[in-house]
Amino acid sequence: GAVVSQHPSRVICKSGTSVKIECRSLDFQATTMFWYRQFPKKSLMLMATSNEGSKATYEQGVEKDKFLINHASLTLSTLTVTSAHPEDSSFYICSARAPGQGNSPLHFGNGTRLTVT
Amino acid sequence: AQSVTQPDIHITVSEGASLELRCNYSYGATPYLFWYVQSPGQGLQLLLKYFSGDTLVQGIKGFEAEFKRSQSSFNLRKPSVHWSDAAEYFCAVAGGAAGNKLTFGGGTRVLVKP
Numbered sequence: 001g002a003v004v005s006q007h008p009s010r011v012i013c014k015s016g017t018s019v020k021i022e023c024r025s026l027d028f029q030a031t032t033m034f035w036y037r038q039f040p041k042k043s044l045m046l047m048a049t050s051n052e053g054s055k056a057t058y059e060q061g062v063e064k065d066k067f068l069i070n071h072a073s074l075t076l077s078t079l080t081v082t083s084a085h086p087e088d089s090s091f092y093i094c095s096a097r098a099p100g101q102g103n104s105p106l107h108f109g110n111g112t113r114l115t116v117t
Numbered sequence: 118a119q120s121v122t123q124p125d126i127h128i129t130v131s132e133g134a135s136l137e138l139r140c141n142y143s144y145g146a147t148p149y150l151f152w153y154v155q156s157p158g159q160g161l162q163l164l165l166k167y168f169s170g171d172t173l174v175q176g177i178k179g180f181e182a183e184f185k186r187s188q189s190s191f192n193l194r195k196p197s198v199h200w201s202d203a204a205e206y207f208c209a210v211a212g213g214a215a216g217n218k219l220t221f222g223g224g225t226r227v228l229v230k231p
Contacts, residue, residue, distance in 0.1 A: 006160070034218050043207065043223045044161075093160055095219075105151060106211075106219060110160035 003027055004096050006109030013084055014117055021079045021112045023094030029074035030096035034106065035067075038091040047092075050077040084116040119144040119212045121222035129228040130198050138193040138225050140182075140208030149211040150191040151219065152182055154204045161207065167191060178202070203229040 003026040013019050023033055031052050036044040048069050049057040056069035066088075068080040077096075081088050091113050095106040120143045130136050142148055149168055153161040165176025172184040182193045191208060205226050209219040 043221045046218055046220070049218055091158075095161075105149075105163055105166050108153075108161040111158070113158065
């Protein structure tokens, strides 16, 4: 149980275009999802906390107008990279926790490799 | 603010040998601590977690970790490494509740020699 699915697993796009990444909790409802970014050979950096039905909370230094997060339902959060540039190329990973499970660890998706050409 | 340090960027170990990965954390209260493993191009898999109680926790794939409050450490160990253990390992801490946002260490890449 507690499966988190990310789609797509890989995407290549041209500079200036927008890309949407989906994060779904398949067998549980997630009131909170987290979006992380991982640079090559680096650790995971938290970008934002996505709360169902409300605005996302962004970490310091993350451009909220560039990385749009929508958490419209208890099973889906989306991250849209707007006007993508080559420096946005990275590995993006989402994670989720189920409501009412304060001591349940986060479950991670398999990540999305974004390449901007 | 919480933080995690993994002092070793790379570790090379022979197959069958023991492995220990170091992790030091900083957090004002009792932390929720985790070890995750990541294979290339993949997401994260939870190996084990510590919330409270017994300071020696057992995880999947034969891994264990010991929480030492006095040393602010949560080192990961495996008695005998298999070639399939080659991966990136991340230590992480969550504050307040285990389902809160995680702060990750820089990761340790484990290479396994035949």
